[in-house]
Amino acid sequence: MFSFQGGFFNSISSYKALTKKVDAINDxxxxxxxxxxxxxVPPHYYPEILKNLSRHGLTSKCGPKVGWSRVLVEKPFGNDFDTSVKLDEYLGKIFKEKQIFRVDHYLAKDTIQDILVFRFSNSIFEPMWNHKYIExxxxxxxEKGDIKxxxxFYDSYGALRDVGxxxxxxxLALITMENPEKLDSDSIRQQRARVIESLVPIEPENLKKSVIRGQYNGYRKVKNVLPKSTTETFFKIIASISSQRxxxxxxxxxxxxxxxETKTEISxxxxxxxPCLSCPTNEIHKFHQNVIRFRIxxxxxxxxxxxxxxxxxxxxxxxxxxxxxxxxxxxNLSGYEKLLYDAIMGDQSLFASTQEVRAAWRFITPIIKNWHSLPLHIYKxxxxxxxGNQ
Known part of the structure; x- marks a missing residue:
């Protein structure tokens, strides 16, 4: 059975009507x-929506042993480290961590989910999954497409905040994490968080060696983009993690x-x-490598x-x-089909934890704060x- 209740974010009467609708369904x-x-919705609407949902009793279970209340939150989870902490603190006043499902639809893609099974269910790969064998x-x-x-939105966030x-x-976490040993959400999210926390901070003096940013020619002509915008539509980061592996x-x-071209992949x-048997000595490093590629x-x-x-x-x-x-x-199911199903079932494996989000922003925020020190490469x-604008 489907029913619809319209309303506005800032309308108290809308929340009263929604409460009445839910009560009628319960009855x-x-x-x-x-x-x-x-x-x-954009994150700046969260406080008002959550406050009103809470005030009208919609975020609490209607019984001690039955029913539940959960929230799906879309990215971006803040604008930098400080704003992400404030957002999490606000969510935490209304919901417990087990009720919060932060959506990253890439985690629901089949190839992404298969990385852990590929690594930890096949004995021929995992022994070589370390710095001794991986270069x-x-x-x-x-993406071929522009920001349309x-x-x-894009001019206030940029590529690094949007997807990085x-x-x-x-x-990165899935391809480098340790074996969670169990396929449960707590174990998987904890290991993902540990990897992100182990990312080596890029100091300001090393930024030019490790980070590139660019903007495609014509970006500044897009509606609602500032005429002299320095927002990046491209970035490349050479990162490293401090784990022994x-x-x-x-x-x-x-x-x-x-x-x-459009492609998303991990190589x-x-x-x-x-020595390499039969490899031409002048091409050994460049051409005769084994590569495992996960194409998303x-x-x-x-x-x-x-x-x-x-x-x-x-x-x-x-x-x-x-x-x-x-x-x-x-x-093949869509990412959101899987995410909605898991949220209903209460499985948080495919959702980012508070620990993961804060660790990610802790790594990214210093780069964003020092964008001005890097040249902005304009590319066709x-x-x-x-x-090289190739």
Missing amino acids: SWKVCTSILFHLA KIEINML NRGE QNHLLQM FRGVPIHIESGKALR VYFKAPQ QPHDGISIRFWTKKPGLDATLEQKHFRFLYKKNGV KGSKSVI
């Missing part, structure tokens, strides 16, 4: 119903709008074997690059791939690379 069903609030990790989230009609603080750092492994995090580059979009799946002998009389190597595509194997739409 007609003769049960204490559960309520899931989905705040798909670098690349996490890319690139999101000028007002959440999607990309969550992908990944000590010294560079992690390249990159995202941008209006580029040559794990393994060190070339030494398009054509989501997993591929492994390896090398084999080319048929013939000599020992020439050729590149081959093992590939697995999700669309050819079973039913359709470029492959921001540096």
Whole structure:
């Protein structure tokens, strides 16, 4: 059964009407119903909405042993570290942590969810998942499309806040975290948080070596974008984590709008074997590496690059791939279908915890505060690379 109750964020009568509607449903069903609030609104509306929901008794269970009240909160979870803390503190006054579901829809994508199973359910990969064998990790989230009609929002946030603080750092956590040992939300979220907390801060004197920012040509002509805006539509960060497992492994995090192609993927580059049988000595490092690639979009799946002998009389190597595509194997549900289902079931595995959000902002905020010290590279739409404007 579906029913609709319209209203406005700042209208007391709207909350009274909503309370009356919920009470009527409880009376007609003769049960204490559960309520899931989905705040798909900008964060500055949260305080007013939550305050009014609480005042009208909508955030509390209607019975001691039945029914529940939960809230889905969309990103961005604040604007920097301080604002995220204030937002969490406000949420914490009304809801307990187990009632708060911070949405990062990338965590619900099949390839993202499969990273942990791929790593920790296959003995052939996990023993090599460390700095002894891995040379670098690349996490890319690139788009051909521009910001379209999101000028007002995008100009106040930029690419790093929009996707770097959440999607990309969550992908980094999954690809580098320790084995949670159990597939429960507390264990998984705790291990993700530990990785994000272990990110090595990028000091101001190292910013130019580790961070690049860019803006596509024509961005400033978009409606509601400031004429002299310095908001980034592209960024690249070379990060590192202080864990024993990944000590010294560079992690390249990159995202941008209006580029040559659309793709989101994680690539794990393994060190070339030494000595390498049949590898040309002048190309060993560049071309003869094994690569495991988790493609999130398009054509989501997993591929492994390896090398084999080319048929013939000599020992020439050729590149081959093992590939697995999700669309050819079973039913694909949308990310939000999974998230809504898990929120109803009370499973927080695919939702960011307070600890994760604060750790992410703790790493990102100093970079944002020092953006002004970095050159803003203007690149053409359709470029492959921001540096060199290729």
